[in-house]
Amino acid sequence: MEILINKESETNPKYGIDPNKRIVEELLNYGLIVLNKPQGPTSHQVMDFIKNILNIDKVGHSGTLDPNVTGVLVVALGKVTRSIDVLLKSGKEYVCYMKMHDDVEESKIKEVLNSFVGEIMQLPPLKSAVKRQLRKREIYYIDILEIDGRDVLYKVGCQAGTYIRKLCTDAGEKMGTKAHMQELIRTKVAHFTDKEWVSLYDLKDAYVAWKEEGDEGPIRKIILPIERIVENIPNVWVLDSAVDAICHGAFLSVPGVAKLSDNINVGDKIGVMTLKGELIGIGIAKMNSMNIMRQDKGYAITDIKVFMERGVYPKYEKKS
Numbered sequence: 001m002e003i004l005i006n007k008e009s010e011t012n013p014k015y016g017i018d019p020n021k022r023i024v025e026e027l028l029n030y031g032l033i034v035l036n037k038p039q040g041p042t043s044h045q046v047m048d049f050i051k052n053i054l055n056i057d058k059v060g061h062s063g064t065l066d067p068n069v070t071g072v073l074v075v076a077l078g079k080v081t082r083s084i085d086v087l088l089k090s091g092k093e094y095v096c097y098m099k100m101h102d103d104v105e106e107s108k109i110k111e112v113l114n115s116f117v118g119e120i121m122q123l124p125p126l127k128s129a130v131k132r133q134l135r136k137r138e139i140y141y142i143d144i145l146e147i148d149g150r151d152v153l154y155k156v157g158c159q160a161g162t163y164i165r166k167l168c169t170d171a172g173e174k175m176g177t178k179a180h181m182q183e184l185i186r187t188k189v190a191h192f193t194d195k196e197w198v199s200l201y202d203l204k205d206a207y208v209a210w211k212e213e214g215d216e217g218p219i220r221k222i223i224l225p226i227e228r229i230v231e232n233i234p235n236v237w238v239l240d241s242a243v244d245a246i247c248h249g250a251f252l253s254v255p256g257v258a259k260l261s262d263n264i265n266v267g268d269k270i271g272v273m274t275l276k277g278e279l280i281g282i283g284i285a286k287m288n289s290m291n292i293m294r295q296d297k298g299y300a301i302t303d304i305k306v307f308m309e310r311g312v313y314p315k316y317e318k319k320s
Contacts, residue, residue: 001234001261001262002261002262003259003260003261003262004259004260004261004262004289004293005258005259006254006257006258006260006292006293007255007257007258007259009239009240009258009275010275011274011275011276012240015240015243015312015313015314016243016274016278016312016313017276017278018276018277019225019226019227019276019278020225022225024210024216024220024223027077027219027220027225028054028056028077028078028223029056029077029078029079030077030078030079030279030307031076031077031078031080031223031224031225031226032074032075032076032077032080032223032224032226032228032229033050033074033075033077033198033203033222033223034072034073034075034193034196034198034224035072035074035075035197035198035199035200035203036070036071036072036194036197036198036199037065037069037073037186038070038199038200039067039068039069040068041067042064042067043061043065043073046061046073046200047059047060047061047075049200050075050077050200050203053200053203053204053207054077054203054207056077056078058077058078058079058081059075059076059077059078060076060081060083060084061073061076061084062074062075062084062087062088062090062189062190062192063087063088063092063160063189065186068183069184069186070185070186071094071185071186071187071194071197072186072187072188072189072192072193072194072197074087074189074190074229076226076229079309080226080229080279080307082305082307083226083229083279083282083305083307084229085305086229086230086233086269086282087189087190087229088160089160090160090189090190090232091140091158091159091160091190092157092158092159092160092162092186092188092189093155093156093157093158093186093187093188093193094155094156094158094185094186095145095153095154095155095184095185095187096153096154096155096156096164096167096168096181096183096184097151097152097153097181097182097183097184098152098153098154098168098171098180098181098182099150099151099179099181099182100149100150100151100152100172100179101150101172101177101178101179101180102177102178103149103150104150104175104176104177108175109144109147109152109175110144110147112171112174112175113142113144113152113154113171114142115174116139116142116170117139117141117142118138119136119137119138120136120137120138120139121134121136121137122134122136122137122162122163122166122167122170123166124166125163125165125166125169137158137161137162138158138159138162139156139157139158139159139162139167140157140158140159141155141156141157142154142155143155143156151182152179155187157188164184168180168181190232191231191232192228198222202218202222203222206219206222226307227271227273227277227279229271230279233268233269233270233271233282234260234264234270234271234285234289235261235271235273236257236259236261236264236270236272236292236301237257237258237259237274237275237277238252238256238258238273238274238275238280239256239257239258240274240316241256241316242256242316243274243280243308243312244310244311244312244313244314244315244316245316246272246280246281246304247280247306247308247310247311247312247313248310249306251301251303251304252272252283252299252300252302252304253297253298253299253300254287254292254295254296254298254299255296255297256300257292257300258275261289262289263289264285264287264288264289265285265288266286266287268284268285269282269283269284269285270282270283270285270301272301272304274308274313278312279307280306280307280308281304281305281306281307281308282305283301283302283303283305284301284302285300285301286298286299286300286301287299287300
């Protein structure tokens with residue numbers, strides 16, 4: 001991805017702030033955590049744990065994990081909990097331990113699992129949060145990590161809403177036997193992976209270090225700027241003069257665009273940013289990148305879900 005310059009511009013240092021320079025109190029309202037959800041509690045219970053640890057009222061997560069499933073759960077804090085919606089439909093990755101009920105040749109196991117790569121029709125399991133009807137889902141890849149007798153370990157990348165438990169039972173049926181999901185770990189949500197996850201214990205220790213010892217280091221490593229949430233979607237950066245109008249509900253017009261990603265298509269979700277890199281909100285593209293560059297009027301981004309507080313940037317009057 002390249003960044004296109006629509007209008008040469010600078011940002012006034014008096015207003016806003018570099019997201020990486022926010023104080024910890026601000027991160028608690030405009031931050032996110034890549035959590036390694038533990039086995040046992042529900043995702044809702046884990047949210048309550050985080051509220052209690054950080055002494056905050058609002059948190060949101062990137063998609064429910066069953067109590068016995070562990071792994072990546074991206075958590076948004078405070079005033080930006082609604083930003084997590086951008087991740088709910090993002091691709092996921094899991095490592096699955098599948099248990100076969102009968103002996104099956106390795107070649108057959110590999111053949112059957114690989115046959116699920118691509119578009120599949122899946123009936124959600126009896127215990128699920130959605131209506132039980134056939135749904136089309138996409139499996140991006142299946143990498144078999146190990147086969148040891150009836151034990152199969154594989155990594156799967158898939159569309160949001162894919163049931164790995166059902167994938168295991170369907171695979172077993174296709175092999176002429178039964179199979180079940182013994183254990184499951186989510187290793188990736190969009191661009192967030194297990195390489196940066198932290199535990200609830202890490203979070204508690206970091207909060208105590210900050211509050212009782214004045215050491216900000218650990219908690220600043222754990223609570224990431226909310227701007228990380230839009231790293232995997234196209235962005236536009238707007239002039240200082242356009243920020244407050246957007247915060248008051250205005251759509252983003254072409255003249256307010258300073259620079260933009262070169263891969264914007266009509267209908268895409270777009271991160272709307274200040275020139276300091278702050279997330280103003282997430283909107284829908286009404287023009288593609290080339291048209292934004294070519295036009296001198298019209299709406300570039302509409303339906304913007306705003307996260308930035310009003311008044312961070314001043315109101316600019318139009319010159320007559």
